Amino acid sequence: MTDIDLSVIIPAHDEEAWIDRCLSALLAQVGETGAVEILVVANACRDRTVSLAEGYAPQAAARGWTLRVLDLPQGGKILALNAGDQAATGRSRVYLDADIACDPALLAQVRAALAVALPRYATGTLAVAPARSWVTRAYASVWRRLPFVRGGAVGAGLFAVNRAGRSRWGAFPPVISDDTFVRLNFAPDERIEVPARYHWPMVEGFANLVRVRRRQDAGVAELRGLYPALFANEAKARLTPGDLLRLALRVPLGFVVYLLVHIAVRLRPPAAGWTRGR
Known part of the structure; x- marks a missing residue:
């Protein structure tokens, strides 16, 4: 049996609108990716996610890869991540949201970044996909300029670890923010951002932006309570008054929308539990 270099684990719940885009981009990868297995972990899907994903198996086989679909009756992203991990055989693991489209060189660059004995974490260069609503476009114009995002290796929707890195934790714990x-x-x-991009769709509309921002805040607060020692690794650049002034001058409409979302989030406590990111 061929050794697998990369296992790509894709949790998927009712993703028929996105799974074609995701898998087509994966199967269009170029460069030295090595042997790759793709595991689509469908969880409690009520749409065509399973059948659409299964339709890509011949295309994967044609390039010497494997593609399997795990059809789980129970829902939940953490459940799907753990089921994918149990089924995966690759030396390195790539965890990919089903709404992400990867640039063609991404897997080869991630594989190269992880090809060391020491623990490593890798991700691509995050690119916010074009939004349909003006509110989301305005919000994204500020978000992508935030120090945290510009600092790199964000890993929202796509992160990968080598075998030594995966040994840092056991099963995924039941947390809101797995990434x-x-x-x-x-x-x-130990964190590497490769040059190839991955395209991450932001939620559409003001109410959804507020909902997801609440989820993000709840996820960070949960981790601070459960795993406070991990935050020694944060190294997250703070948003200074000078940063805010520059953003207000450069993208005034986006700054107003970003500020209004921030205020709306603070008016209500974060929602408990996992919430879809779009």
Whole structure:
């Protein structure tokens, strides 16, 4: 049996609108990716996610890869991540949201970044996908300029670890923010952002932006309570008054929308539990 270099684990719940885009981009990868297995972990899907994903198996086989669909009756992203991990055989693991489209060189660059004996975390360069609503476009114009995002290795929707890195934790714990949990298991000098981009869709509309921002805040607060020691690895650049002034001058409409979302989030406590990110 061929050794698998990369296992790509894709949790998917009712993703028929996105799974074609995601898998087409994966199967269009170029460069030295090595042997790749793709595991689509469908969880409590009520749409065509399973059948659409299964339709890509011949295309994967044609390039010497494997694609399997795990059809779970129970829902939940953490459940799906753990089921994917149990089924995966690759030396390195790539965890990919089903609404992400990767640039063609991404897997090869991630594989190269992880091809060391020491623990490593890798991700691509995050690019916010074009939004349909003006509110989301305005919000994104500020968000992508935030120090945290510009600092790199954000890992929202796409992160990967090598075998030594995966040994940092056991099963995924039942937390809201799995991507933050994994990122904080690595020191800044262990986290790598490769040049190839991945395209991450932001939620559409003011109410959804507020809802997701509440979820993000709740996820960070939960991790601070459960795993306070992990925050020694944060190294997150703070948003200074000077940063705010520059943003207000450069993207005034976006700054107003970003500020209004921030205020709306503070008016109500964060929602408990996991919430879809779009």
